[in-house]
Amino acid sequence: xxxxxxxxxxxxxxxxxxxxxxxxxxxxxxxxxxxxxxxxxxxxxxxxxxxxxxxxxxxxxxxxxxxxxxxxxxxxxxxxxxxxxxxxxxxxxxxxxxxxxxxxxxxxxxxxxxxxxxxxxxxxxxxxxxx
Amino acid sequence: xxxxxxxxxxxxxxxxxxxxxxxxxxxxxxxxxxxxxxxxxxxxxxxxxxxxxxxxxxxxxxxxxxxxxxxxxxxxxxxxxxxxxxxxxxxxxxxxxxxxxxxxxxxxxxxxxxxxxxxxxxxxxxxxxxxxxxxxxxxxxxxxxxxxxxxxxxxxxxxxxxxxxxxxxxxxxxxxxxxxxxxxxxxxxxxxxxxxxxxxxxxxxxxxxxxxxxxxxxxxxxxxx
Numbered sequence: 126x127x128x129x130x131x132x133x134x135x136x137x138x139x140x141x142x143x144x145x146x147x148x149x150x151x152x153x154x155x156x157x158x159x160x161x162x163x164x165x166x167x168x169x170x171x172x173x174x175x176x177x178x179x180x181x182x183x184x185x186x187x188x189x190x191x192x193x194x195x196x197x198x199x200x201x202x203x204x205x206x207x208x209x210x211x212x213x214x215x216x217x218x219x220x221x222x223x224x225x226x227x228x229x230x231x232x233x234x235x236x237x238x239x240x241x242x243x244x245x246x247x248x249x250x251x252x253x254x255x256x
Numbered sequence: 257x258x259x260x261x262x263x264x265x266x267x268x269x270x271x272x273x274x275x276x277x278x279x280x281x282x283x284x285x286x287x288x289x290x291x292x293x294x295x296x297x298x299x300x301x302x303x304x305x306x307x308x309x310x311x312x313x314x315x316x317x318x319x320x321x322x323x324x325x326x327x328x329x330x331x332x333x334x335x336x337x338x339x340x341x342x343x344x345x346x347x348x349x350x351x352x353x354x355x356x357x358x359x360x361x362x363x364x365x366x367x368x369x370x371x372x373x374x375x376x377x378x379x380x381x382x383x384x385x386x387x388x389x390x391x392x393x394x395x396x397x398x399x400x401x402x403x404x405x406x407x408x409x410x411x412x413x414x415x416x417x418x419x420x421x422x423x424x425x426x427x428x429x430x431x432x433x434x435x436x437x438x439x440x441x442x443x444x445x446x447x448x449x450x451x452x453x454x455x456x457x458x459x460x461x462x463x464x465x466x467x468x469x470x471x472x473x474x475x476x477x478x479x480x481x
Contacts, residue, residue, distance in 0.1 A: 180358070220347050220349075221344075222342060223343045224340065225340045227330055230330075231341065232327045234343060235314065235319045235327070237319060237320055
């Protein structure tokens with residue numbers, strides 16, 4: 126599994142072109158530090174969590190699309206390889222328990238600013254077939 | 257002495273892990289002290305068999321000051337076989353007033369989004385969406401005024417009927433009532449598929465009247481103590 130943090134407030138599907146271009150570049154450069162080459166599998170899963178200070182006025186699903194597009198050619202060859210796309214949002218100032226927090230995630234939470242945490246992994250074939 | 261929110265959480269986690277059969281070391285009276293890991297002593301270390309969990313509890317107020325310690329604990333746990341680092345963030349639940357203020361901000365964002373989409377529909381001469389959006393804004397203004405001056409409106413209340421009763425009670429002016437009545441007629445016409453053709457100028461004028469009405473209503477509620 127690869128995971129990484131992208132600092133800042135994410136662009137959504139409805140964001141301006143300029144905002145989306147800047148965000149795409151941030152996502153790609155954060156991912157490039159974790160992926161030496163794009164993944165090949167066809168049952169990939171992406172989990173996107175937006176840690177926010179102010180409740181966003183956009184739908185969480187609309188945040189995941191620009192991120193999945195931005196990761197084409199970096200985390201995977203094409204986002205068609207994604208068998209599951211999960212998007213969450215979490216109030217950074219709420220109450221929660223992160224099990225197995227890695228240094229990047231723990232540091233970003235402690236900083237207290239908006240950020241997005243992205244995890245990409247291969248889904249288990251048996252899990253993928255379970256409803 | 258009053259415990260901080262972090263201390264209360266540490267105590268509660270210590271009890272929970274102990275009940276689940278873990279050996280608990282905690283910065284609490286009655287427990288063994290956790291040893292320093294990577295130069296920092298965490299709030300809790302819990303162990304059961306080969307599993308060892310290092311836990312740090314922070315709140316929004318304290319987390320920035322503990323950033324270095326948190327990163328070091330996480331880094332150390334990542335390199336140690338069988339060790340896991342858990343970060344627990346705890347904060348007071350928002351008060352009733354804070355929740356009300358948040359809900360109010362959310363409503364204002366929704367209103368602002370509706371009004372900007374109204375302008376967009378006027379520019380693009382999308383008559384049906386224009387009148388539906390204008391209808392939603394006006395209907396909710398009327399329902400809001402009714403709620404404020406009379407009581408909670410029943411669901412499915414006819415906004416024109418309510419506006420007429422608000423006129424009788426002198427809550428709204430006759431010009432406001434006439435506008436609401438006319439706009440609702442146009443909205444029904446658009447919804448039922450036969451909207452009168454109108455140019456962007458006429459739609460902009462209607463949009464501006466809707467906004468003025470919304471602004472007057474906001475002023476009335478903001479002025480309440």
